[in-house]
Amino acid sequence: MSVNKSVTSADEAVADIPDGASIAVGGFGLSGNPIQLIEALLKQGASDLTIASNNAGVDGWGLGRLLESGRIKKMISSYVGENKEFARQYLEGELELELVPQGTLAEKLRAGGAGIPAFYTRAGVGTPVADGGIPTKYDAQGNVVEESTPKEVRPFRSPEGQIVSYALEESIVTDFALVHAARGDLHGNLVFNKAARQFSPPAAMAGRICVAQVEELVEPGEIDPDDVHLPGIYVHRVIEVGTEIDKPIEKRTVRATDEEAS
Numbered sequence: 001m002s003v004n005k006s007v008t009s010a011d012e013a014v015a016d017i018p019d020g021a022s023i024a025v026g027g028f029g030l031s032g033n034p035i036q037l038i039e040a041l042l043k044q045g046a047s048d049l050t051i052a053s054n055n056a057g058v059d060g061w062g063l064g065r066l067l068e069s070g071r072i073k074k075m076i077s078s079y080v081g082e083n084k085e086f087a088r089q090y091l092e093g094e095l096e097l098e099l100v101p102q103g104t105l106a107e108k109l110r111a112g113g114a115g116i117p118a119f120y121t122r123a124g125v126g127t128p129v130a131d132g133g134i135p136t137k138y139d140a141q142g143n144v145v146e147e148s149t150p151k152e153v154r155p156f157r158s159p160e161g162q163i164v165s166y167a168l169e170e171s172i173v174t175d176f177a178l179v180h181a182a183r184g185d186l187h188g189n190l191v192f193n194k195a196a197r198q199f200s201p202p203a204a205m206a207g208r209i210c211v212a213q214v215e216e217l218v219e220p221g222e223i224d225p226d227d228v229h230l231p232g233i234y235v236h237r238v239i240e241v242g243t244e245i246d247k248p249i250e251k252r253t254v255r256a257t258d259e260e261a262s
Contacts, residue, residue, distance in 0.1 A: 005188045005238050006217060008041035013211045013239045017046045017176055020073075024172065024203040025053040025063060026179035028139060029082075030250045032196025033062040034180040035048055037243045041178075042066060052076040052206065054105065054199045061248060070094070076172065078102035082250065083168060084218045087260050093139045098148070104169055105203050112171035113205020113234060119164035130167040174203050177207025181230075184214035185221075188235030189228045201230045211237045215245070 007013045014037055017023070027033040042065055049072050056075055057064035066072050070198050073094035080086050089095035100108065101123045111119055124130045132150035139145050152168040179200040181190040190212055192200050204210045217240035 003232075004186045005236060006186055007237050007239050010036045010213065010239050010241070011043065011238050013037060013149075014044055014046075014178075017044065019039060020048045020050075021045050021046060022050040022052070022174040024174040024177040025051055025204040026177070026196070026200030026203040027057075027062065028054055028198035030058065030062060030260075031194070031198075032192065032200050032249055033057060033182045034178040034211075035062060035213060036213050036239070036245065037178045037180075038062060038065060042069060042071070046075045047071045050074040050076070050174075052105070052109065052174055053203070054157045055103065056083050058082045058250065059085050059137045062084045067095075072097065073134055076100060078103070078105045079116045083190050091138055093137065093141060093142075094143070096137045096146070098136060099129075099134055103255055105172075106128075106199060107207040108169055108172040109199070109202035112173040113202065113207075116171055118168055120154070120156060120168055122158070122166055124151075124165060125165045125167050157253045172206050174207050175209065177204050179204045179210065181212055183215045183218060183223060184212055184235075184238050184240075185218050185223050186233070186238070187220045188212065188232030189190040189220075189223055189234075190230040190235060191216065191223060191227055192229050197229055204230055205234050209237070210235045211239070213239050213241045215241060215243045219259070 051072050064083055076098040078100050090097050104123050128134045130151045132148050134148040135144045137146040153165050155163050156162045156166050182193040183191040212235050
């Protein structure tokens with residue numbers, strides 16, 4: 001029996017996300033931002049959201065749109081340096097922040113989707129990541145009111161054969177996940193393009209309900225199984241957004257011409 005996971009609109013795809021939901025969002029910088037789903041969620045009105053994502057977009061784009069509207073209560077991120085509104089809300093007590101090393105965040109999402117509740121890693125050992133003390137919330141006067149707590153640290157034998165310390169990290173499972181893919185089929189099998197593949201598969205895995213926007217939606221069997229980056233078992237809804245969507249560049253860098261170089 002064929003399972004068709006396609007929905008007719010982005011509005012329909014996010015209609016049941018409630019206030020207070022936790023959402024894993026794919027994307028790396030501005031690559032692979034599920035902007036049509038984000039815009040639909042903005043219009044839908046859900047608030048007090050907890051978002052797990054590598055970064056929060058930039059001012060006016062991606063998750064920055066939800067931030068500007070005051071809809072995000074907490075961010076779980078590894079990089080926050082490109083968004084002035086993010087910094088303002090965090091330092092003025094309007095936004096909670098759980099800062100996580102980038103590779104650790106990817107593994108927390110992947111492990112959550114794989115049913116692994118926690119794991120040990122060397123990342124962050126000997127720093128406030130493991131020792132605690134990173135400000136997670138300020139008040140309006142700029143005073144720290146909440147800090148990260150110490151993590152369990154214990155020794156294990158490393159791949160190099162040495163006994164070293166590892167910190168315990170709890171995995172992340174969210175109520176929903178929003179991701180963008182280059183191609184998808186009606187069964188939810190997805191193919192990502194280049195940098196968009198960095199955080200999108202683990203984010204999709206972490207969501208109890210995963211919604212994927214795809215540039216091209218094809219029939220089952222049109223994607224070679226060897227080309228699938230994320231199997232449809234993790235995806236519950238698919239919406240086609242087309243190939244003509246905006247894809248802004250975060251920082252444009254160009255090479256000098258031969259004349260300029262000489």
